[in-house]
Amino acid sequence: MDKKTEELRDIFMDVTDEETVTEKQAETHGSLGSEEKVNERLRDVIEEMRGRYDFGTSLSDDELATVVRQFSAGKEDNEIADELGDASLGETVFRARIDLHLFRESDTDAPFDIADLKDCLVSEMSVADCADQLDTSESTVRRYQRIIEAKDEARSVNQQYTNEFENILQDRELSDRMTQDIQQDGLEDATEGMESNVSF
Template sequence: MDEKTEELRDIFLDVSEEESVTESQEELRGSVADSGEVDRERLVATIEEMQQKFDIESDCSTEELQTLVERFYGGADDETLAAELSVSAETVFETRMAFHLVRDDDPPGVTADEPAWEQLRERVDDDPETVAEAVDLPTADVERLLAVVRANARSRRVSNRFQTTFEECLTDIELSTQLAVDTQRDGLDEATEDAEVDVDF
């Protein structure tokens, strides 16, 4: 067995090792209950940590914030969340931004092309009215667009840590297990992609 063949064999053994799979699953599961239910204790702790770290003030109670996070990841839009929490859609949007809960199509009802987004990212600290003139959009729209830019920036500064924690709290066991398998499979594919192994049968 040549050196490359031996190296490939070791990779397969490492990836298929049962203990390694179990450890990866446990890491992904976090403290989610075995039943796959939401880890509400950790979810609430994360919400409270964010409130302290980012000095977030909200008219919503902790229970309502918990509901907002859960329903956000469940796919509820701002209008639906507003109705469920008896608040305005704007309050929902502002709260989402405060907790780094950003959708790909945010902000609702506002569109901007990539050049406009680029200017917004570069001028995030500028006066909204000045930016609005530069990108030829209403000031109200620019304020919402800037809120998205700032939320994404805050999230990146902490390496998206809170988003990841929210997702871990709300991810069921079945999905977590599949993620563990997929992650290892991807790692194996990357490790062997460029390997050139000659094996005589």
Template sequence: MDEQTEHLRDVFLDATGEETVTEQQEASPGSLVDRDEAAVADRIVAIVGTMRERESFETGLSTAAYGRVARGVFGGESDEAIADALDTHEEFGLRGDTGEAIDAKTVRRARLDLHLVRASDREIVAPYAALRQLLADDPDRSAETCARRLDAPIEAVERALPAARADLASARVNDRFRDEFRSLLTDADLSESHAATAREDGLREATEDIETDVSF
């Protein structure tokens, strides 16, 4: 482990207040058995680093901040709550490059960078599957073009576009990063069934009739 990775792991440990797996986690059969917070933190750092190399992140948040966003999402926190948590940890370097306060919009952009799309993101514009298909056919289609083709309000399409692009990016890698975050940050036994339900109910319509080019 290099010095930077070790520092980021320490940031996670300080932020969560835990150093080892809890007694309840030890007693629970699943992905959290024999896995401590240090190992989870190390892996989150690695995942975020890999994603940052593969894709262009939309925010200036640090790797530690992106990890905190992922933890917040799977911990059931709202974007506003995650923003508040990040903004109170500036001593860990969680602010963006500009040094400005972090708000819910920044958190939303960060979690979409991580392919972590909420169900509410997909409910913004009714024909979400059609929007995804338009982007799958032509990733450079503008919001104006999509709104005209879908006969939808431009404001709704503008807000839905980043989520649709994040879903498409995730589909291109078979939801690899999304699933790994889930396995690290939730109980495997519970999350497996929830993940299956989410894919069937929330993503089936979104991915319907869309062909993806999976490339590693």
């Protein structure tokens, strides 16, 4: 076996050695990238929101961090509920999302004109009177009232918390991409100029 072949074999042994790769990954993911660091940053934002707003959710901060991650990944509420381990939590996830200022366009698809509900709220009508006027249930009025209030909260702080969630998760994705690029570049540099048709 010539010198180049030995070097190439050593490179492949290093790359495929599970313990070595795991150690390198742990080191590379240190600051921006580690899952625990990302979760910690998400929980910090969630805790700040809890202190500022009246959260109606029964989910823990860790579960809310999962809601943020899965929402950012494009998952629907029932899919997020599955991720939390209970498919029946769809409505709970919905309420948590609203508390976290994570909105979907469909959130305001009410069975009445949402502007009419806003008029009721401005007029300080009771939920019962508002439901009568809109010909809907009180629970439906409360649902869309909470959405309107949460959107007002988000606007009042210029979508601060939504942006913070996005920045944290983008940092994670950027770190992953940088890690992959560094590892790929390192392998390409190490194998550059070597013969590829070798046998071990």
